[in-house]
Amino acid sequence: MSSQASPVKVFIRIRPTASFAHELIECPPDQQTLKVRSRKDSNKGKRNNQLSSWVFQLNGVLDNVSQEDTYDRVARSVVLGAFAGYNGTIMCFGQTGAGKTYTMTGAAETYKHRGIIPRALQEVFQEVEHRADHTFSVHLSFLEIYNETMVDLLSSIKKGKSSNSGVLTVIEEPGGGVSVKGLSLHLVHNEEEALNLLFEGEMNRIIGQHALNKHSSRSHCIFTIHIESRSRTLSDAKYITSKLNLVDLAGSERLGKTGSEGQVQMEAMYINKSLSFLEQVILALADSRREHVPFRQSKLTHALKDSLGGNCNTVLVANIYGEAAQIEETLSTLRFATRMKCVQTKPSINEHVDPVLQVRRLEKEIQFLKEELSMCNTLTNRVGVSNEILSERQVEEVRSQVQRYLSGLLDEIPIVSITQIQEVFAQFKKVVLEQQKKLREQLGPRNPRVEKAMNTTPSTVAEVQGSVGAVGEVESCGYGLGLAKSSQKHQRNVSPKPSKARKDKQISRKEGTVSQAPVENTTVQAEQPLNITESDMTTHEPQQQAPEEQHRTDSPPPKTEAFEDFKAERGSEINRILKENKAVLSERTTQLRILTDVINTTKRDLDYITYELRQFRERKQGQGQFVSAEGEPVLEEAELSLVMQLKELKNRYRQAYEDFRSTKTEVSYCQHLVNQCRTRLLTEFERWYNESFLFPGDVLSVLETGPVRPGHIPVDKALTLMDDEEQSDGLPHKLHADSTASFYNAYNRTLKRVRHLHTPDTSFHYTALK
Ligand SMILES: Nc1ncnc2c1ncn2[C@@H]1O[C@H](COP(=O)(O)OP(=O)(O)OP(=O)(O)O)[C@@H](O)[C@H]1O
Numbered sequence: 001m002s003s004q005a006s007p008v009k010v011f012i013r014i015r016p017t018a019s020f021a022h023e024l025i026e027c028p029p030d031q032q033t034l035k036v037r038s039r040k041d042s043n044k045g046k047r048n049n050q051l052s053s054w055v056f057q058l059n060g061v062l063d064n065v066s067q068e069d070t071y072d073r074v075a076r077s078v079v080l081g082a083f084a085g086y087n088g089t090i091m092c093f094g095q096t097g098a099g100k101t102y103t104m105t106g107a108a109e110t111y112k113h114r115g116i117i118p119r120a121l122q123e124v125f126q127e128v129e130h131r132a133d134h135t136f137s138v139h140l141s142f143l144e145i146y147n148e149t150m151v152d153l154l155s156s157i158k159k160g161k162s163s164n165s166g167v168l169t170v171i172e173e174p175g176g177g178v179s180v181k182g183l184s185l186h187l188v189h190n191e192e193e194a195l196n197l198l199f200e201g202e203m204n205r206i207i208g209q210h211a212l213n214k215h216s217s218r219s220h221c222i223f224t225i226h227i228e229s230r231s232r233t234l235s236d237a238k239y240i241t242s243k244l245n246l247v248d249l250a251g252s253e254r255l256g257k258t259g260s261e262g263q264v265q266m267e268a269m270y271i272n273k274s275l276s277f278l279e280q281v282i283l284a285l286a287d288s289r290r291e292h293v294p295f296r297q298s299k300l301t302h303a304l305k306d307s308l309g310g311n312c313n314t315v316l317v318a319n320i321y322g323e324a325a326q327i328e329e330t331l332s333t334l335r336f337a338t339r340m341k342c343v344q345t346k347p348s349i350n351e352h353v354d355p356v357l358q359v360r361r362l363e364k365e366i367q368f369l370k371e372e373l374s375m376c377n378t379l380t381n382r383v384g385v386s387n388e389i390l391s392e393r394q395v396e397e398v399r400s401q402v403q404r405y406l407s408g409l410l411d412e413i414p415i416v417s418i419t420q421i422q423e424v425f426a427q428f429k430k431v432v433l434e435q436q437k438k439l440r441e442q443l444g445p446r447n448p449r450v451e452k453a454m455n456t457t458p459s460t461v462a463e464v465q466g467s468v469g470a471v472g473e474v475e476s477c478g479y480g481l482g483l484a485k486s487s488q489k490h491q492r493n494v495s496p497k498p499s500k501a502r503k504d505k506q507i508s509r510k511e512g513t514v515s516q517a518p519v520e521n522t523t524v525q526a527e528q529p530l531n532i533t534e535s536d537m538t539t540h541e542p543q544q545q546a547p548e549e550q551h552r553t554d555s556p557p558p559k560t561e562a563f564e565d566f567k568a569e570r571g572s573e574i575n576r577i578l579k580e581n582k583a584v585l586s587e588r589t590t591q592l593r594i595l596t597d598v599i600n601t602t603k604r605d606l607d608y609i610t611y612e613l614r615q616f617r618e619r620k621q622g623q624g625q626f627v628s629a630e631g632e633p634v635l636e637e638a639e640l641s642l643v644m645q646l647k648e649l650k651n652r653y654r655q656a657y658e659d660f661r662s663t664k665t666e667v668s669y670c671q672h673l674v675n676q677c678r679t680r681l682l683t684e685f686e687r688w689y690n691e692s693f694l695f696p697g698d699v700l701s702v703l704e705t706g707p708v709r710p711g712h713i714p715v716d717k718a719l720t721l722m723d724d725e726e727q728s729d730g731l732p733h734k735l736h737a738d739s740t741a742s743f744y745n746a747y748n749r750t751l752k753r754v755r756h757l758h759t760p761d762t763s764f765h766y767t768a769l770k
Helices: 067-083 100-104 116-130 191-204 262-286 299-303 305-309 324-341 355-379 392-406 418-443 448-454 461-467 500-511 559-568 572-621 637-694 697-704 715-719 721-728 740-757
Strands: 009-015 033-041 046-057 060-063 087-094 134-146 149-152 169-172 178-181 186-188 207-210 213-217 220-231 238-248 312-321 350-353 471-474 480-482
Touching: 009 067, 009 324, 033 324, 046 324, 060 067, 067 087, 067 116, 067 220, 067 238, 067 312, 087 100, 087 305, 087 324, 100 116, 100 213, 100 238, 100 312, 116 134, 116 191, 116 220, 116 238, 134 191, 134 262, 134 299, 149 299, 169 299, 178 299, 186 191, 191 220, 207 262, 262 299, 262 305, 262 324, 299 305, 305 312, 312 324, 350 355, 392 418, 559 572, 559 637, 572 637
Parallel strands: 009 060, 009 312, 087 238, 087 312
Antiparallel strands: 033 046, 134 149, 134 186, 134 220, 169 178, 207 213, 220 238, 238 350, 471 480
16 A cells, blocks of 8 residues: 655653752743753763753654653654554653653553553554454554563463464565564453453563663563454455564663663663664664665664565654753663654555455355346247356367368357356367467478577467468469478469559550450560550559458468558569669660551551552553653653652661661560569568568478469569579670669669660650650
8 A cells, every 4th residue: 555654743741850950951831842050061970061062853852741741742743643554653762760660661560650561552442443344353462572582571481373383483474564473362351351461471571680770671571462454354365464563672871870880781782782783773764875775784773674675654752851860861872862853764555355254245246147147048939048168078068169160161159158168169279279389390491590480379270270271261463371282283363353553554454455465475476566565553452351360369461551651661662673774665665666656657657658659550551752952751740759769768667677676675674673573572572561460580491392373473582683683684784683773773773875876867766864
């Protein structure tokens, strides 16, 4: 539970005395300030006449305050906080004989002078009685730390709950709290039982005698009240716990003042040492820059770890003398108290869930839901529907249904109940996993990339089955997944849906006069110049994916999308070259068409003039021949004109035919380049797609040793594409495939050379390449 930091509350309690040093200690009426003066120069260790003064701001100064008022001001809120689930710690600190035990336990012989512990016990049991809507259990423990040894002050009491009868050890709990393993816990039902234990423990405390206190406590004591509270009204598995640590620390003492000797002196050394560790912990806690707090240095600081730096409401009572003789120790105590004020704790409610009750509650809820479901089924005439866990026989029946469904013997699996549906899914999953396993075995030794590809869950069982040793789904534009059987041939026009790009092309064909011939069959036929088409400009763009392919999750992206991505990124350069080649091809094709028209027109004109000339000559034959004065035959003007026309047309025809032939060569060459680029684009895309989404390169090489899949050009062929072309196509220009850039440069250079070979007076000029 979230909590806010709150500082430790600090009170000063002054032991009443007849010789109160009014000139040195002043208690202003606000009861929260203490002014102290001292004549002693603490640096030099000797008295002088200079007065030093200090002002201490505290949460309360208890001067001549009764035990009852002390309890009310110091302890009441902490005790009541325990009923809300907050841990609380109240501890008394101070010089030996200053009144710590008096404050904490009080004078046992007088009821009126009883201290915080008996009053807290009284309050606890009063609250237990008042809070009838809760059940409480109260346990007590009483720990003494004497000369760095932990002692269970209630170990002599029978019936105590103890996790260990041997040595006591401080253990740290998961939430940051601490507990003492082996310390006995005693269930108490009322105040009296609790007080019995308190007094029993007090009796067992080690008491010593020295100059300042006849009954000096020689140990630190932690009396703990453990409270557990559960609601009677709510059938809740939640419950809260809290513990109240009531700590009576041993008093600091100056051996010179107490005159301790022997055992008491040794005890004093232990006490002072552990109090010094306590001061170090407080200093560390008060300094926000300190990362480490040395709690484990002593048993006392370790046992008080959660009281000092944990989720606890913590209050310190610093007990001091009012006499001038103890002013130095008083100042020392007040300085410690001031530091303690800087320590922050984070009180939070200790709420728990009882696992047994939780299970019981959930069982009840399940039962209730079952009854409600059964009622629902009855109301909707679904009698006999059971949502119980399926028996082995029923599971077997579902398995059989799934098998028959997968093999096509069963059209659908009837839905019977939720549990049956879940079992159907489980059986499907089994089938998928089995198929994956088989596939792995077929692909040979484990390969992380194969694993990755295999772990991509296919969308359907059929898909998995289809991919095992059989041809994959023939995707649009001839792309295939999986291995192709040798018997399976590629059918180019399988896909029923044209891609958007293809649709666009078809629209443009309608508008123009473009042939519908498929790409593979496109060749530029020199013998049929009039049939030159633009169909070779059609790209091999992938067609629309099948719908189920599009909606697959955890599967490779549709090839149409992937191809578009590929063209925009990885294959952008080759795609750009392809586009430019196609543009040049288009331009040359247009030129070729124009030349064809010119040739045809010229030929028609030639035929016509030839015919006219023949007619003219036939007519002339009957009229005789004109001759010149020298007797040479002379052409009439009309005949001469026809002859001149004929000559000119022949020249034009010859020139046009020459141009046509060279343009046709260019078209042929451009077409070849376009095909080459396209093949390369598709090959590289195919490889990229397979490597990126399907199989790693080494698997590909295995796959590609078999027959060529539909639309799939073997990778080794693709890689040696340029070499193959150099050897086999007989092109006059060498193509260098070091990179797409050099490829394109070579292409441009070739075109320029072809252009240069043409005579400048040709009627048809090449458009400059970009
Ligand atoms: N506020 C008080 N009113 C009346 N008597 C007091 C008060 N404070 C202390 N005393 C008396 O002073 C004596 C010493 O007190 P106490 O034993 O509580 O000191 P202490 O701090 O516990 O000493 P030590 O550290 O040596 O155990 C006791 O006789 C006690 O009754």
